[in-house]
Amino acid sequence: MRQHLLLWRHARTAYNALARLQGQIDIPLDEVGHWQARVSAARLAARHRPVRIVASDLSRAVDTAGYLARAVGVPVELDPRLRERAFGEWEGMTGHDIEARWPQEFREWRAGGDPVGVGAETRAEVAARIGEAVRDQVARTTEGGTLVVVSHGSALGSVVADLLGQDPAWRGIVGMHNAHWAELLAAGSADADPAWRLLGYNVGPTDASSDWNAGPDPEPAQEAADDATRDPD
Structure with a gap:
């Protein structure tokens, strides 16, 4: 059987909500992020049965991975090479x-x-670092088993391009949403170019709420209570 790979972006953090560049600052999930990770993990677990889960060692990736680990009974392994792209002096800043x-x-x-x-880091440096980590973890995974790699937005954009044989600076795909994933399948031939095929991108439970980035929709009872206390025009 051919190797199956899921590249999963961590759920939302306060910096994501504020459009701040995180880089390798260790920012935890916020309340919406924990909801996203839980809902997304449930959808992943319903569709796939991973044999390994490997995450960046930054807490937002570790905690996201933990929801899936508990759902499928597979431990989370850490690989610092899967960290987000380093942005140096720009980290923590808005555009x-x-x-x-x-x-x-x-x-x-x-x-x-x-x-x-x-x-x-340059895009080429990120693609080389993340690509090495992903290929190494694939090689350590049972042939035909599903490997879930939990990483970060910029890092995953670079490695998807790399696995598809594109230049690391290729911008033919949009950025991945928080707690969404890309699904790839090995080409099945040692001399295939590229070695991977993209089955899905930005896959996730977008039907979980009317605005994924804002969190769950309010309960109807709460909406009614809010309407009752709202000042009239």
Whole structure:
């Protein structure tokens, strides 16, 4: 049987909600993030039966992975190589903050280039680091078994491009939503190019609420209570 790979992005954090660049700062899941991870893990467990779960060692990835681990009875293994892309001096900042201090570098970054002079990893460096980790973990996984890798948005975008034989700077796919995943299947031939086939991308329980990024919809009773106490126009 061919190798099956799921690349799962961690759930929401306060920095995600505020559009701050996290990089390798260790930010925990927020309340909505725990809900996203729980709901997403349940959907994953209903569709797949992973034999291994390997996560970045940053707590937002570890805690996301933990929901799936408890659902399927498979322990979480940690691999620091799966950390998010390092953004150096930009970590913790919003796009507005960065643009104000580094206008030229910000424009180049938004156009697909790499920020220079701020201590950030390049896309090629991230793809090499994450790609090495994913291929190594695949090689350690039972042939035909499903491996779940829990990592981060920018890191996963780079490794999906790498596994599909694209340049690390390729921008042919949108960023992955929190607690969503990409599904790939090994091509099945040692000389296949690329070695992986993309079965699904940005897969997740988007029907869980009217706005996934905002969390669960209010209960009808709570909505009615809110309406009753709302000031009239």
